[in-house]
Amino acid sequence: MAVTTSDMTASAQTMNNVEAVRATLYDALRSDDRVIILGEDVGARGNVFLITKDFIDEFGERRIIDTPIAEASIVGIAVGMAMEGLRPIAEIQFADFIYPAFNQIVGEAAKTRYRSNGEYTCPLVIRTPYGGGVRGALSHSVSVEALFYHVPGLKIVAPAFPADVKGLLNASIDDPDPVLFLEHKKTYRLIKGEVPAGHYTIPIGKANLLKEGTQLSVVSYGLYVHWALEAANALDAEGISVEVIDLRSIRPMDRGTILQSVEKTRKLLIVHEDNKFGGVGAEISAMVAEEALFHLDAPIRRLCAPDVPAMGYAETLEHEYMSSPAKIAAAMRELATF
Amino acid sequence: MAVTTSDMTASAQTMNNVEAVRATLYDALRSDDRVIILGEDVGARGNVFLITKDFIDEFGERRIIDTPIAEASIVGIAVGMAMEGLRPIAEIQFADFIYPAFNQIVGEAAKTRYRSNGEYTCPLVIRTPYGGGVRGALSHSVSVEALFYHVPGLKIVAPAFPADVKGLLNASIDDPDPVLFLEHKKTYRLIKGEVPAGHYTIPIGKANLLKEGTQLSVVSYGLYVHWALEAANALDAEGISVEVIDLRSIRPMDRGTILQSVEKTRKLLIVHEDNKFGGVGAEISAMVAEEALFHLDAPIRRLCAPDVPAMGYAETLEHEYMSSPAKIAAAMRELATF
Amino acid sequence: MSVKTTTALDRRGLSDDQLRRLFANMLLQRQLDNRGFQLNRQGKVPFALGSEGHEALQAGAALAFERGKDVLAPYYRDLGLCLGVGLTPYEIMLSIFARAGDHNGGRQFPNHYSSKSLGILSFSSILAAHIPHAVGAAYVIAYRGEVGRAVLCTCGDGTTSEGEWHESVNFASIHRLPVVFLVENNLWAISTPLSKQMAQPEIWKRAAGYGMPGKRFNGFDPIETYACVKEALDRARSGGGPTLLEGMCYRFLAHSTDDNDMTYRTKEEVVERRKNDPVQRFEALLIEGGVMTRDDATAMKQEVLAQTNDATDRAEAMPFPQAHDLYANVYEGAWEPWQ
Amino acid sequence: MSVKTTTALDRRGLSDDQLRRLFANMLLQRQLDNRGFQLNRQGKVPFALGSEGHEALQAGAALAFERGKDVLAPYYRDLGLCLGVGLTPYEIMLSIFARAGDHNGGRQFPNHYSSKSLGILSFSSILAAHIPHAVGAAYVIAYRGEVGRAVLCTCGDGTTSEGEWHESVNFASIHRLPVVFLVENNLWAISTPLSKQMAQPEIWKRAAGYGMPGKRFNGFDPIETYACVKEALDRARSGGGPTLLEGMCYRFLAHSTDDNDMTYRTKEEVVERRKNDPVQRFEALLIEGGVMTRDDATAMKQEVLAQTNDATDRAEAMPFPQAHDLYANVYEGAWEPWQ
């Protein structure tokens, strides 16, 4: 069920992103006993961000599994559960720790349906907090979407707003195929918004046109969507009209929304927190260069992190690595006046 | 030392790619006792393609290590060796089995220098055969470059010709940082060529302009470089002049050679065996769309594998997945006449 | 422990019929194995991989498996095990020929057995990657409280070196899951001998470190195998938790048609091991023990050959997958990365 | 085995000076730990992580380590171990404050100790990922035939669940490498108790499965720790191969400043464990045993506090890394992905 305006008005609640994840997981656990959660410290600790707090008391140790520290098997065991009919939601405590599970995600989960020619399926959700701006240092800050988005068989979502978190998490849990569900940890408590009541889904693969504009299209996702929006709103005052698109889904991605916007504004700026070379912005740019080249009045610009392994712990290093509404506004200005 | 014509004439030998890898490894083992090889079945079996045949007899079990079946530790132990001053060459038997080592490659090897601020380094080569067209089925055919090329701290090369194999493998072994060395297994015995004598290196990050042309630039690497060249040569007869660039290195990539070519021909076709979405071609296209948009007379085209998890074992499926000189020629023709 | 020679028939309560079924399975394995290699030599298929030396182990284990209840998480060496739980020679041949009707649609190498209706999990070529799946499947059985069901999960000796093996066995033990980890120890992993795979050569001894029972048995003896696997499966089925079993056997053939084992082991070693050929030995025991006559054995061999011929012909006559089949079953429904 | 209480001083050949050094290390650990938490409460640093409860274990292990010869592959809980092999309080504070002079250039979290000149390997936050590095380092020692050197590799109890731990220990054993795997078993992995980490609670028992010696010891006793680690390191240094050691201790504090341990364990449990506080106990033993007086102890505490204050002040006064430092040391030289 997609979001409808009536849902919106019914009894929407204001939540932050943590609360939206939590509420959605809770509803899923209540309504479907095939849903179980497994990961490190998801039990008594209730996950390091308290997302699953008290779940173990209500749903028991069989459904809320505190796993050993062993990410390959967290995902691998969830794959087995999914093959046999459960709807596991595996948590990787921080996205930085997903690397050991790469084989199970890319080699196994993403290929289960394909390699068995449809006999077996893998309805699995892998949730993980990613991203920087929280002084997470070298190993608690990475973006991982570009390491996975090339992989057929996988779906990847990265919602930025609480209502999208709920709708896309519901869609991911309902999805018959494996979904990597990325939660930007800086937005966890920072971003609040109205969340419709009741069960609803937002289709995976649909972007959201957040703000209409005429001079420039900006595509982003995660934390930077909020900054892009802030920058775009500020530019309105300067008479620069920027259209802002929140991708929401990274695989599949929404061609129509992007192309329609670019064909209108004739300029494209892609903004992401992840580093540039081979990042998600590369594919977006390539798609536009293939499909709408002659609609462009300016080169396609990507505003991304520098190509260094990670942001540092020191504030100066984190600050240098991360973008900001001001830097995004500057890039918008530059491209709009190209 | 770069290749010079005098080397070429001195006592060049004709070799295939397997022989070039083998001869280069052999020389490295002879000339530097910090070089050791570790991997599955590299000892008495001499590797499954016989690349290290008899090495164990000459260099002993301490330098040619038959490891247990445990890829994470093959790379991880090599990282430790590299940190402590050896020049390990780790082999992953087939690229498909590199997934379990992802953490050690991406999380560790690529970040060793960075996270220690230069105190520790990781001069490590990871060799692995990749690619299809050999009836390798779902799990002995993958291309893995796009899963790694986004990663700062790593270098990636994928030579197509025996002389490049030797020059780039030497450069990789000499390199003070980790290099992923990709060997297309279909080219192993298929591709023969002159290989200069003596030690020489080809700089990592330099593409090779294989054939000059005026109407269209084609960028490729690995097996498909050979097919692109074949197609381009065939099109000469039709009066279509195609320029062919062999990337050779995937990270870093050679901006200058590509831009110079595109600015001349004003059209770009990227051809790779790996699937399209988020593949290496995306970054190439995005770079050109950012740097040379107004030099283009046609949309940038990518001819890549379909976005399915793998080629199948059945010949029909492999055939459908793989490109061919004819398909590449067709794409060239179409773009040249755009 | 080297593989012992069984000298007299100790039938451990098995009926004549069960004993003959064990033997028939072993014969069929060998015949189908040979066929794969033959077809490869004839240039009809690019690849074959055989299980000679594992026949007794797999026949015995299959007999302990309860069809329609248990789940099997096999690996590529498990021809006999998969035949024993219900895959047909025809299905095997479809996969060897990579024909359209194959369970995997001709996508995977042969020997990548899978059948949802038989409870055989699908696995990839990535060693040990299926072990956590087996544990997940066992979790589902426990979660649903389905007493009387268990998972049988196999792998080779070399595969125990993978990290995923360790993680999975550890998890199963913590949750006392209904799963039996059966290691088919044939002493080799392609060219790598057990001594380069682990420092002490007894895999079953790792069980204690995980707090689960461990046992080694003679995998050249199908009856001993049956008894050990049955005991472990029964324990699992009744809530007693997992077991680590190590069946000693030997790989008589090269790893596959792509391998030449004479580069890393001697002919003498193989000849010596062949002296204990489990198929010949079991045949002799059954005849000596009066379970069947020499003529019965001959008839069974002919029957198995006929089955194999028939399966070969029927499978070879089937069409290849179609080119457009490449695009099916990436996701449920038709999804492109750019929607 | 729960952690035992040592009742009388058994000095195992250690001199007064060595015993006092052990105690000084323990005091310094605790003082620096406290400082990190204080600075965090004061809002001066966003993160701190303490090792209270590991002091005896780490002081003892550090004393067995030979500076200038051995290699240390520590983990984030190893403040005392790293101090013991030569890191200074000032270096610790530079890292807590993420100042420019930090070994890691302010890139890693605090507690990610590393110093090439001291032989402390660099490690990331990814648990167990450093274990194969330690094994690789041990291989280099063996490869070069450097008798008298060994690698000491530590990790927490929870970290043994990772596949990379298994793979590494197995490899070290096959090659009889000079490495000691020291598990600091504090019974918790953040909120996960040992019982959810493994089915049987004795990690050292895994050693047999790898064919190496294993031993458990009381990690609240620095002298017993020293003796056990020394014995294992000496064996490694003289070609006797690896050892798996399990030091029993306890984590008195929450996992880090980001954790609230009262959500998953009781105050009573912690209070009960605190009764055996290894620092207080060792102090009492040394005084009872006549190694030092109560006044000596007081003086040492003052000295440690002065050291800590000095280190804090000096580190805090240092500049942050510069923004452009972000771009250094990606590769040797200046490389951009587009050349």
Ligand SMILES: Cc1ncc(C[n+]2csc(CCOP(=O)(O)OP(=O)(O)O)c2C)c(N)n1
């Ligand atoms: C992750 C991974 N690494 C390596 C391989 C290549 N490989 C295929 S079979 C094999 C040997 C396996 O030995 P073992 O587990 O003892 O089984 P056996 O073949 O002896 O039955 C290897 C190394 C693989 N398929 N997957």
Ligand SMILES: Cc1ncc(C[n+]2csc(CCOP(=O)(O)OP(=O)(O)O)c2C)c(N)n1
């Ligand atoms: C691969 C990986 N997974 C998870 C984490 C998150 N994490 C950090 S510390 C920790 C607990 C480690 O417990 P243990 O090994 O017992 O060491 P202790 O902290 O108790 O000393 C966890 C789960 C991580 N850093 N790396």
Ligand SMILES: [Mg+2]
């Ligand atoms: Mg084997």
Ligand SMILES: [Mg+2]
């Ligand atoms: Mg612990």
